[in-house]
Amino acid sequence: MHNWEGRKSLRNAAPLVAVLFFFATCSTPTGLEPVAGVEGTLTFQGTWPDSIKGAALVALSSFPADVSQAANLLVNYSTPAPSGTDSIEHFIQLLPGTYYLLTLGLTIEPAVFATKLDSFQTSGNLPVVLLDTDLATISQPVTILPQTIHPLDRTVWF
C-alpha cells in the first residue's frame, strides 16, 4: 500500500514537473525598462508677460535658426508650465542620441498647444518664442545615453 501511494504521488507530480520544465525553458519576455531622457527644474524669475500662456523645455534634433519655424525639428517636450509658475520639475523622454534643449514660451494655452501639436507640425510653424537668453549654452548639444537620465536645470528671466 505504501509503495503504491509513493508511485501514485510520483505519477501525480510528473505532469507538473513537465509543465514547470516547459515554463522554465521559455525565454523570459522583456517588459518596461528604465528610459533615457532629460530631467531637472525649470525656474522662472520675474513677472510672466501676458502674451506668454505657458512654457516648456523642448528637445530639438538640430539647432534652429528660428524657433517658430522649428516644428519639424521638435522631438519631444516637457509638460508645459502654466503662466505664473515659479518653478516646475521637467522630464523629457528621449531615445539615445544628440539633442538641443531650449526653453520656449507658448503663445497659446498649453492644453490647446498639446491638442493641436500635430497640425502645427504639419504646417511647420509653432506658436512659441524663445525664452532662453544664454545662446552659448543652448547651442551646445546634449548627448543622451541608454537608460540614463541627463540632469538639466534652467532658469528663465522675464
Place this chain on the structure above:
Amino acid sequence: MVLSDCHHSKIGFVLSLFLLLGSTVYGQGKGSISGQVVEAKTSDPLPGVNILVQNTFLGTTTGPDGYFQVTGLSPGNYTITVSIIGYRRETISDIPVVADTDWHVLVALNQDVLSSPQVVVTSSRKTQDILESPVTVSVISARQIQEQAAINLVDILPYEPGISTVNGQLNIRGASGYTLGAGSRSLILLDGIPLLGSAAGNVTWQIVPTSEIEQVEIVKAGGSALYGSSAMGGVVNIITRSGTYRPETRLRLKSGAYSNPAFEQWNWRDGRGYFYTAELSHARSVAAHNGWFRVQRQHDDGYNELDWYDAVNLTGKVKLNFGTHHSASVYANFLADNGGLSSQWRSAAHPFEAPVGSEQDRIDGTKFNLNAMYNYIYSPKVVLKTRGALYQVHWQDHGSNTDHSSERKLYSDYQLSASWTERLNTIAGLTFQHASIDADIFGNHNSLSVAFYFLAQQQLSQKAMLSLGSRWEQYSVDGKFLDKMITPQFAFNYRPARGLAFRTSVGWGFRVPTIAEMFTRSQLSIFKVEPNPDLTSESSISYEVGSTWVVPATGKILDQMKLDVAVFQNDYDNLIEPTPDANGIIHFENITKALVRGAEAGVVTSLLNQSLTLSSSYTYLDPVALDDSDTVRDTLAYRYRHQWVSTIGTRVYGVSVKLEYRYASRMEQTQLFQEDPRTGQDRRVPIHVWNAGLGYSKNNWDFLVRLENLLQYYYVELERNMGPERNLSLAINYRF
C-alpha cells in the same frame, strides 16, 4: 401558451394576498419530502445543505442533524437537487409524493473540493443548473478565491476568460475600456442588488467582503433585460455565504512584502513596502436563523508612493427563516478607509513615485451598504421576492485637491416568480432607484429610475428551452426626463445529451450617463474637464452562440473535464467617451459607434483522483470604432486583442502547489497619451504575469505562501501607471 381563466383568477388572488402579506394558505391533500443528508465516507450528518425541489420555488436547508423537510407539495413526481459547496451535487428524481404523506430519502454526498459550482442564480434571476443558463455564465468559487488569497475580488477577475481590468475598472468581453473611473458598462451586484456608486457609477472593490463570498457569477452576454443600465456589458453577481449551523470562528491573517524594483534607477524608498490584512469572523445559527459577522483591518504600504491604503471594514449578514415559506436576510457593511491618491506616475524615469507636489495627496471616506431581502413562497408555484438597499458614500480629497462628495442611493425591487406549468416559468418585477449627490466636483444633483421587467422561460421539450424577456426603464435627472428605453432579450438553450448544452441569445442593452459624466468640472494635468448635461444613453445589441460540454470521468486518469466555447458580437451606439475639443477642454460626449466581435474557449479538468487540476482559456477580441457609414475608423482604446490564462495545480497529502499565468497582448490603442516611437515615450508592452502558490492544510489550519508577478515583469494597463510589483505573502486561516 394560453392561460386558463382559472390561472388568471388565481394570480389576481395571489397578488391581493401579497399586499396583505398574509400567512400561507395550504389546503389539505398536500404531501411532503423529508430526509437526511450525510457525508458519504463518514456518515456524519451534513448541516446547511441546500435542498431544492425542481420546477417549484420550494426549498430548504438541512439542520444541525442533517435533516430537512419540504412541505406543501401537491401529489405528483418530484426531483430534488442536494448541493453544498465542497461536495458533488446529487439529483434525486421521481420522488412520488402522495397526499398527506411524507416521503423520506437518505442522501450521501461525496466530497468534490475542486469542482466548480454548477448552480447559478443570476442569468435568469432564479436558481438553475449552469447548463440550462440561456447565456454564458462563468463562476468563481469560494475555494478559487481562497487559493489565490485574494483580498480584493478585482485582483482575481482577470484570471477568468474574457475578463480584463484597467486600473480597477472591469471589462467583460471588451465592453468597457476605460472611462476615467466615470461610468461602468458592467453591472456589479451583491446578492442581486446593484453595488455601483450613484455619482461616478463605479464600484468600490474594497467594500466587497471577499472572504465571505460563496460564489461569484459572471454573466458575460451583454443585455439589460433583467438588470437594466450598465448590464449592457455583462453582470457580476457576488453572492455572500449564509451562516453556519455549527458555531464557527475564523481567524485570517495575510501579510507580505513587495520586492524593490528590479532596476536601481526605479528605487524610491528605503527598505521594503509591507502589507497585512487581519480578519476575525464568527458564524452561527440560533434556532432556524443564522448569520455571520466579520471585522477586517487592512494596511498596505503600496507598491508605489501613492498606492498606500488603510481600512477598517465591518460586515454582517443575518438570515431569518420563518418556516418553509417566509425568509428574510439583512446584510450590512461599513467601510472607513484612507489612501493615497494618484492619477499617474511622476515620470517614466520615476515610475513608482508620485508627481512632484502631490506626494501628500490622499482621499479618505466612509461607505455604508445596507441590503435587505424578503422572500415569500406563497405556494410551490408562486413566490414574491422583495429587495431594498441603501448605499451611502462620503469621500474627501486632501492635498493639491480638496474635492468632496456625499452620495446616497436608495434601491427597491419587487419580483414575482410564477411557475404556470411544469414547462413555463415567468418572472416579473418593478425596480425603483433614487440617488442624490452633493459634491464639489459634480455639484448637487439627483436622479430617479423606474423600471419594469419580465422574463418567460418555456421548456419546449426535455432538451430545449426558450427565454423571452424585456425591460422598460425611464430615467430622469434633477426632476427632468432624460431617457426611456425598452430592451428585449431572446435566448435559446438546447441540451441534446447529458452534460452537453448549446445556447444562443440576442439582447438589447443600455447605460444611462452617470452624474460624473454629465456634470464633472475638474482639471486633469493641463486639461480642463467640463460638464455636458446633454448626454444621452448608450445602447447596444449583443449576440452570442456558445456551448458547454462536461465530460464525465473516463478510466482512472480523467476525473472530469469541462469545455466551454462561445462566439459573440456586441454592437454599440452612442458610447460616451471623454473627448478633448480644439481648445484642449475635455467633455464626455456621445460619439462612438463601435463593434466588438470575439470568441473565447476554455477547458477545466481534474485528473488522477482530483490531485491534479488544469485550466486554460483563450479570448480573442476585435474591438473597433465605426464611423456613420459603418466603416472601421479605429481600434477601441483599452482593449486586449488576445488574452490567455492558464493554471496548473496539484494537491497531495494536504500540500497544494499552484502556478498561474496570464497573458494579454499589447494594448493597441489608448486615449490619454499615445505611444511615440521617436522617443520611446508611453511604450506599451504585452502582459506576462506569473503567480505561484504553495499551500498546506491540516485539521483546522490552512497555510498559503504566494509569490505574485514572480518574474517581476513591468507593464502598464493605464498610461503612466505601473502595474503591480512582485510581492510575497503568507496567508494563515484558522477555524475553531
